[in-house]
Amino acid sequence: MTEYAVKVDHVSKIYQLKNKDGSHATKQFYALQDLSFQINQGDVVGILGTNGSGKSTLSLILAGISDIDEGSLDIRGEQALIAINTGLNPQLTGEENIKVKGALLGLKKKEIEQITQSVIDFAELGDFLYQPVKKYSSGMKSRLGFSISLALDPDIFIVDEALSVGDKGFAKKCMDHMMKLRDDQNKTIFFVSHSMSQVRKFCQTGLWIEGGKLQRIGPIQEVCDEYEAYVNELNALDAKEKKKVLKKKFDQRLIPIQKKGFWARLTGGIK
Template sequence: MRCFAVKLTGVSKIYSLKNKTSKQKFYALKDISFEVQKGDIVGILGTNGSGKSTLSMLLAEIMTPDMGHIGINGKTALISIQTGLNMQLTGIENIYLKGALLGLPKDEIEKVISVVMDFSELGDFLYEPVKNYSSGMKSRLGFSISMALNPDIIIVDEALSVGDKAFADKCLKKFNELKAEGKTIFFISHSLNQVKQFCTKGLWIEDGILKAYGPIEEVSVLYSNYLSQLSKLSEIERKEYKQKIFKNRLVEDQKVRLSLWSRMLTK
C-alpha cells in the first residue's frame, strides 16, 4: 500500500484587497481537501486567477494556510520563474543560498553547482546577477537547481512555458525519468495536451474551489467542457459572470473574520 505524499484537509487561503474606501478579504482558495499518493503525477488545471499558483506555494511550504491542515511527506521543490530566486544575487550565489537553506555542507553544495552548470547550459551567465536574466534563463536556473537538490515532491508552475523548445523537451525528459523513479510531481500548465500526456491524475481548481480530482482523462473532459461554455459567453456575459464569482469569493462570514483576527494576534 502506497503512502501519501501530500494531504490537504479543509485548506483555505485568504488575501486582502485594498481600494480607496475599504479593505476586503477574499478566498484565494476555499475549503480544499485532497490526498496525493507517492509517485502520483498530478496536473493542476484552472483558468487565470483560479488559485493554482497559491496552491503551488502552499504545497511548496512557501506559504501557510489560514485555515485547515497540510501534511507533506518528503522534501519539496517549487519550480517557477517567479519564485525562489534572489534577483540581486548571481546564479552561483543562488545555488549556494539554496543549499545553505537546506543545511547542505559546502562540499555537497559544490557538487550541486557542477550539476546545475551541466544541466542549465547557462555557462558564464551563472556569474551574472539573476536580475539580468531573461525569463527563459531564470526558468533554466530554477529548474536545474531544484533537480540537483533531488526533492521528493516537485511542483512545476508554468516553468516550461518560457524559453526554447529544446530545453523544455530536455526538462520533460527529466520529468519522465523522475516519474520512473517514483517521485511525486504536481504539474501546472496552460497546455492541456501537455498535461494529459504527462500526468496520471487531474486536479481542477476554479474560483478558489476544488471542482474535480481523479484520473486525468475524466478531469480533463470536465475542464474542457467548462472552457467551451466560457468561450460561448458574450463579453457582457463574461464580465457579469466574473463579477458574480468575485462576490462569491469575498469573506462575509463573521466567524471567519474573527478567526483570522485571532490568528494575527497570536503570531
C-alpha cells in the first residue's frame, strides 16, 4: 500500500485586506477555502489556477513557511520550496547563502562543504557566486535557489514558477534533473507553472484551484483539458464582462464582518 506524503483536510488560509487610508483592516478574505486532498509519496502534482487563485499560498503552506487558519495538515518528510528569492538573503553572497542554509538545517561543516560544491557544479554561476545576491538577476536567483534545494535533497519539492525566468538551457537542465527525481528517486513534487506543455509532460496528477477553492483533482491530462477550457471561456468574454465575473468570484471569498467571534479570534480581540 502506497503511503501518503501530504494530507490536507479542510484547510483554509485567511488574509486581511488593508484599508486604503492605512487604518485597521475591517475585511478579510479566503486565500484558500476548505481544501481537502491527499497526495501519495512519489506523485508529481501540477498545481493549476489563474492569477490570484491561491497557488502560491498553497505552495507556502506545503513548504511549512505559512501557517493555516482552519483545518489540519499532515506532511511526511522534509520539504523545500523552490521559488525566486525564497530563502535568500540579498545582502549575503551566493556562497554565504548556501552555508547559512546548511547551518540552519543543522548540517556539519563537512556536509555544508559538500552541498556548496554541489551547488557550484549545478548552478554554473561562476564568480557571481561570491557576489551579493542583491546584484543577481531574477534568473540567477532562480539558479541559486534551485541548486541549493537540489543539494539539500528533501523528500518533497515544491517548485513555484522557478523555471519561468532565466535561460532556456538551464530550465531544461532543471527539468531533466527533476525527471530523474521523479523516475529514479520516487520524490514527491508539486509543480506550479503557466507552461501547460511542461505541466502535461512532467506531472501525473492535476490539482486545479480557482477562487481559493479546489475545483478538480485527478489525472493530469483530464484536469488540464478542463482548466484550459475554463481559461478559454473566460478569455473569450469582453473586458467588462470578464471584470464582472472576476469581481463576483472575489466577493465570494470575502468574510462577512458580522462573524464577530471569528474576527476576534483571528485578531486577538481587536474590533
